[in-house]
Amino acid sequence: MSSLSRELVFLILQFLDEEKFKETVHKLEQESGFYFNMKHFEDLVQGGEWDEVEKYLSGFTKVEDNRYSMKIFFEIRKQKYLEALDRHDRAKAVEILVKDLKVFASFNEELFKEITQLLTLENFRQNEQLSKYGDTKSARNIMLLELKKLIEANPLFRDKLNFPPFKASRLRTLINQSLNWQHQLCKNPRPNPDIKTLFTDHSCAAPTNGARAPPPANGPLVGSIPKSAGFPPMGAHAPFQPVVSPSPNAIAGWMTNANPSLPHAAVAQGPPGLVQAPNTAAFLKHPRTPTSAPGIDYQSADSEHLMKRMRVGQPDEVSFSGASHPANMYTQEDLPKQVVRTLNQGSNVMSLDFHPVQQTILLVGTNVGDIAVWEVGSRERIAHKTFKVWDIGSCTLPLQAALMKDAAISVNRCLWSPDGTILGVAFSKHIVQTYTFVPNGDLRQQAEIDAHIGGVNDIAFSHPNKTLSIITCGDDKLIKVWDAQTGQKQYTFEGHEAPVYSVCPHYKESIQFIFSTAIDGKIKAWLYDCLGSRVDYDAPGHWCATMAYSADGTRLFSCGTSKEGDSHLVEWNETEGAIKRTYNGFRKRSLGVVQFDTTRNRFLAAGDEFLVKFWDMDNTNILTTTDCDGGLPASPRLRFNREGSLLAVTTSDNGIKILANTDGQRLLRMLESRAFEGSRGPPQQINTKPPIVALGPVSNVSSPIAVNAERPDRILPAVSTSGLKPQAPMDASRTPDVKPRITDESEKVKTWKLADIVDNGHLRALHLSDTDTNPSKVVRLLYTNNGIALLALGSNAVHKLWKWQRSDRNPNGKSTASVAPQLWQPANGILMTNDTNDGNPEEATACIALSKNDSYVMSASGGKVSLFNMMTFKVMTTFMAPPPAATFLAFHPQDNNIIAIGMEDSTIQIYNVRIDDVKSKLKGHQKKITGLAFSQSMNVLVSSGADAQLCVWSIDGWEKKKSRYIQPPANRSGTLVGDTRVQFHNDQTHLLVVHESQLAIYDGNLECLRSWFPRDALPAPISSAIYSCDGLLVYAAFCDGAIGVFEAESLRLRCRIAPSAYIPPSILPGPGRVYPLVVAAHPVEPNQIALGMSDGKVHVVEPLDADPKWGTAPPQDNGTHPAISAAPSAASNQASDQPTR
Secondary structure, three states, X not given: OOHHHHHHHHHHHHHHHHOOOHHHHHHHHHHHOOOOOHHHHHHHHHOOOHHHHHHHHOOOOOOOOOHHHHHHHHHHHHHHHHHHHHOOOHHHHHHHHHHHHHHHOOOOHHHHHHHHHHHHOOOHHHOHHHOOOOOHXXXXXXXXXXXXXXXXXXXXXXXXXXXXXXXXXXHHHHHHXXXXXXXXXXXXXXXXXXXXXXXXXXXXXXXXXOOOOOOOOOOOOOOOOOOOOOOOOEOOEOOOOOOOOXXXXXXXXXXXXXXXXXXXXXXXXXXXXXXXXOOHHHHHHOOOOOOOOOOOOOOOHHHHHHHHHHHHOOOOOXXXXXXXXXXXXXXXXXXXXXXXEEEEOOOOEEEEEEOOOOOOEEEEEEOOOOEEEEEOOOOEEEEEXXXXXXXXXXXXXXXXXXHHHOOOOOEEEEEEOOOOOEEEEEEOOOEEEEEEEOOOOOEEEEEEEEOOOXXXXXXXXXXXXXXXXXXXXXXXXXXXXXXXXXXXXXXXEOOOOOOEEXXXXXXXXXXXXXXXXXXXXXXXXXXXXXXXOOEEEEOOOOOEEEEEEOOOOOOEEEXXXXXXXXXXXXEEXXXXXXXXXXXXXXXXXXXXXXXXXXXXXXXXXXXXXXXXXXXXXXOOOEEEEEOOOOOOOOOOOEEEOOOOOEEEEEOOOOEEEEEEOHXXXXXXXXXXXXXXXXXXXXXXXXXXXXXXXXXXXXXXXXXXXXXXOOOHHHHOOOOOOHHHOOOOOOOOOXXXXXXXXXXXXXXXXXXXXXXXXXXXXXXXXXXXXXOOOOOOOEEEEEEOOOOOEEEEEEOOOEEEEEEOOOOOOOOOOOOOOOOOOEEEOOOOOOOOEOOOOOOOHHHOOXXXXXXXXXXXXXXXXXXXXXXXXXXXXXXXXXXXXXXXXXEEXXXXXXXXXXXXXXXXXOOEEEEEOOOOEEEEEEOOOOOOEEEEEEEOOOOEEEEEEOEOEEEEEEOOOOOXXXXXXXXXXXXXXXXXXXXXXXXXXXXXXXXXXXXXXXXEEEOOOOOEEEEEOOEXXXXXXXXXXXXXXXXOXXXXXXXXXXXXXXXXXXXXXXXXXXXXXXXOOOOOOOOOOOOEEEEEEOOOOOOOEEEEEOOOOEEEEEOOOOOOOOOOOOOOOOOOOOOOEOOOOHHHHOOOOOOOO
């Protein structure tokens, strides 16, 4: 049902209530399910009308909908049952027990048995838990309080407990307005019209003498018709009421009925949104010509869906009952507050923007017109451009005059296009320039636009016509839209009365629009139709302000400063057009205009009072602050990277500080290790396939990424280029080598040997202690995100958690094979055990996923999926009861409330935990799902199954984009089957695919770039494999107990670890009986792994301090060891020559 049809139901409900049709009102409430009348519900409960109570509830929920609904129905039926027992009506009690309460037995059999036993008592108050049960009236009142809490907490009742606020007799008012409108359209309008029916349109009869009657002296578009007009009286309302303008209090509604055929946007058809009420002059100047097409009454499908979405309000967050469960899964630890880099730009930084794909690339614009591109991981400035006019001859005379008068120019804004291939720069005088960004760091001139008279204050990118456009605004009070490729002007928007300060393009469903703010504090909104502003509203402070949406596009914020220095950070209610919340914490007199940014759909940050201040979006009080170790200006500029792991902040000494959280520090360490690896090795030839560790840009955000290997020293930052530079004069005692490189490489081929570790003296291994004398095999194993604990899931559905504690031997409390961790258990002594659905958990496919802050773990072992609190081991909730059983779990990268759940029946269910609802069901596999991996940069979910098939799904609409079966080795015939796992590399574009028959690397198009098949030193089937945290290695476990360490880029074998090296001799079994079922990689230490064994043991393995890496990298082109195949062809897959040992 459309949003207007829904509102019509509310109008009818109001009308029926005013006319005292009480039973009909409640029947419509129930059948429509739009409004839950709590007063009516209370009356039914207090009157003991239990059948009517359940009948009314059935319009809104059913017993099995969610746990809240189940509890509601249980409490009602339990009360009905107790009242029957209290009346000593045993027959009725038995009927209620069998008919109404038995449905709950499958959920809590013990409780049902206890309820049944009440039949055997003379007085049920003899039961200790019911000893305080009073009389029927008081019991109903107590239960009613509990029911109201459950209903308010139930997501199915959200937005249904409050009747929309609108004036009394609104339906009558609309009918009067319609009659007024019809009378205006009469060919022969009479001063006293005779309205006899609403079933047909009104039309006044023609005058009998042939003369045309004069129009009313006070027409509907000018004012009210006198009360003597001849409409039949309708309640207390005067006939011929004037046309009512939409409420000037909503932001969203103005875009719902965009109709380019209308002559002016100020017509009242628009919106219930931030719309200025049209005045008389506007109507007279732009008369509205009615057409046969529907106007305000019904909207397009897109607009209807848009309004539904916009009425929902803020995005749902996971919320479970109980004080110990927070409303979200983020903590302050997710905020980047640790200063990890300081960059010296050399001039005052005016604008910052992180690359949308390459998370450590930062674009900077300065007050002298320079722009620079920094790789913050290596602290290297990889591109720099000083300001110059590319073609002075094509510039307008005002620009030439301005440059002649004063050559000084500043960057007002610089930013990346959505896919990171183009960057735009707005300058303080007239000009916008765009560059193409090349992966090697080069900036190539693309377009120069003489955009505005005066300064260009802001720019933004959008796709209004499926092509990339750049939006500009300036001192000339105009907003313009240009083709980003050619610089051709597409739209001009006029309407501001002061210089335009900022623009914020956005879209809802298929409707594209732009918010703009001016320095007089006016907010306006525009559709791409040149019909004028849809919105005219005042920003807090009435001066400079910027607007921004949260990352998921559901929440709108603005931040600005008044001329007096009062700053305001607010969230807007799009539905009402009002400020939803105002955030506290700004100083009385801010110096300059305060800048802000958002991240993770959860946090806000602003620069004020020489600090960076952080807020939780749902809390108006400051969450925390940081001074970034000092050196900040009064109002520093700041910018998050896309994932919120890094924050760039300007300093008072013309520099930039980079702040990081744990994820950001891990990312920078990964880049440092790449630089270290690159500086050790010789220059390498460029691969014919894109290198896996490349962080190249994408041509389109939604399309697979093609990594450009043109300059690997740029793509892999900080790789030494010493081999390309002139060397220092050689020592006189040395004889120069005529062919040094050929000799070096050939020597490498001859001398390199595979590191084969067979003795425990060549590594550090630790067997984790366990109180279980007969542990079941470890089927899932993972490190916590902070890296100080290991979580194992056994085939018996029991979890075990080991934590490293701070001690004299381990002062940092980090995970290490040198110090044994503690097998941790809460004080309550309970075990963290999955539901098993009365089946054999040993035969089930177990799955597990950990929240980013390590507070919660989701897990399943053939039964329901359980959410555990990691501190107390208590079950917070369960869901998704089998069949089918869950076989793999993966959190959505942008919303912890959304989980992709692979199922035993080969489907994938996209599940919203908070509202207990399956959003989508994906079908494409033939066997159970065994792997799921999200790529945020590519906006896709990749799935793998026991059918050895890979599928790519779009996150936006969950449609399948592509699928492919992995290819069998040349020595295997037939189609592959068996568990197949997938994991995205840190670059979010390359995919590790693991099957017992092979390791393979795929790109975003599911093209196999390289593969490796068990052979020679590692002949057994593969049981598990995973990337190291820095993405440079792949660890693989084999069914004979061996471990292989591979180069991630080439899949060349670097090191082999025999089981005798890590399994203590005291527990070393006979050959072939014990092997790792799962290998886990440490989240911070790239050379530490943990192994979950088939005998239930867990081992932690790392290199010795003397040699902190696993072996040495094999030569780039070793003819005796082609460990990879460039493509999965049968001929190339067969190559298998191991180096001589």
